[in-house]
Amino acid sequence: MWIRLLAIAGGAMVLAQLPQLAGVGLSALPLAILLGLIYGNLSQRPAQAAAQAPILWCQRHALRAGIVLFGFNLSFQQIAALGWQVVAIDLLVIGTVLAVGIFVGERLLGLSRELAVLTSVGSAVCGAAAILATEPVTRARQQDVAVAVATVVLFGTLAMFSYPLIYTAAGLPPSAFGVYIGSTVHEVAQAVAAxxxxxxxxxxxxxxxxxxxxxxxxxxxLVLGALLFRRRDTAANGGAGVAVPWFVFGFIAAAGINSAIALPDFLLGGMRLAAQLLLALGMAALGIKTHWRSIRRAGVRPLLLSALLFVLLLGGGLLLNAGFYH
Incomplete structure (x- = not known):
């Protein structure tokens, strides 16, 4: 099973470099879950314990290690160079999308809290990577994670075709329109492509x-875990309080190291590649364990929630950015 997982993750990373896929911002993560879904649903092999162990390891440990190493993509100097407007825009976008998404998803559409939170955080922050980072806090079912990733990837891809059309009518200079893209697009790869x-x-x-x-x-x-899942974690831990996702602090530490020390390019490149591989392994494992019928059973409501957040990001985000830069 290790060979299959590595083949799926490596194949996704290679496919993500193709101009046709890179042009619409499809990164290795959504491609890995798609390839994993195809393999998992077409394979007739029985689910043996020896095969399950690598899958579980990738779902748990590879994902967390990948999130930690993903921090080396960032530095605090990048924030300082942005200016207060961009910080304010990003904070408002994230807060609004999370609040609207969780309320509509749970209260109006009747989705589970876990699915509503995962879909909202994927739209609000950074797509599949955000969903993977939040999953340990929510303790969601794997089909909820797969559904959230699928819907966020779908509407993130649709957004790629929308930005050039919006640019002709927005009246924003290229630098300001770039901030609009970065504050509303789902995935990092999509920010580059758009x-x-x-x-x-x-x-x-x-x-x-x-x-x-x-x-x-x-x-x-950390905030979602403390506000929305504290009671469940307190009960599960015998009253010990909220379960802390320690890997998040590793993510912050990695960004801090990258900010304080000028690491060699080859070392940074290696850690970023390792982060991509580890996250792709986790997505491949998730795809293998998810069946099409689980996604079909979720129905149209998760799609409706992602569609609403898609419109909120593009429409509300444009108004917000125009207000700051006009």
Whole structure:
């Protein structure tokens, strides 16, 4: 099973480099879960304990290690260079999407709290990586994680085709439009692709604004765990309080090291590649264990929630950015 997992994760990373897929911002993570789904649903092999052990290891340990190493993509200097406007925009976008998504998903659409939170955090912060980082706090079922990833990837891809059309009517300069892209797009790879569709200035602004949203992943996970899942964790731990996702502090420490020390390019590149591989392994394992019927059983309501958040990000985000830059 290790060979299959590595083949799926490595294949996803290779496919993500193809111009046709990179052009729409499809990164290795959604491709890994898709390939894992295909393999898991077509394979007729019985679920033996020897095969399950690598899958469980990837779902638990590889994901957490990948999130920690993902912190080396960021530095606090990037935040300082942005200016207060971008920080304010990102905070408002994340707070609004989380509040609306969780309320509508749980109260109006009748979704489980876990699915509503995972879908909302994927839209609000950084797509599949945010969903994976939040999953240990919510203790969601694997089909909820798969459904959240699938819907967020779908509407993140649709957004890629929307930004060039919006740019012609928005009246924002390229740098400001790049901030709009970075503050509303789902995935880091999509920020690069969408920015490139405008120009180099827009791409730089989009990537930096997007990386700030990624930086906010750590406090978002901690706050969601403390506010929404504290009672469950207290009961599960015999009254010991909220379960702390320690890997989040590793994520912060990695960003701090990258901010304080000028690490060699080859070392940074190696850690970023390792982070991508570990996260792709986790997504491959999730895909293998998820059946199509589980996703079909979720129905249309998760799609409706992701569609609402898609409209909120593009429409509300445009109004917010226009208000700051006009």
């Amino acid at each position: 920015g490139q569709s405008i120009d180099a200035t827009a791409m730089r602004s989009a990537v930096v604004a997007k990386l700030l949203r990624v930086m906010l992943l750590a406090p978002v996970v």
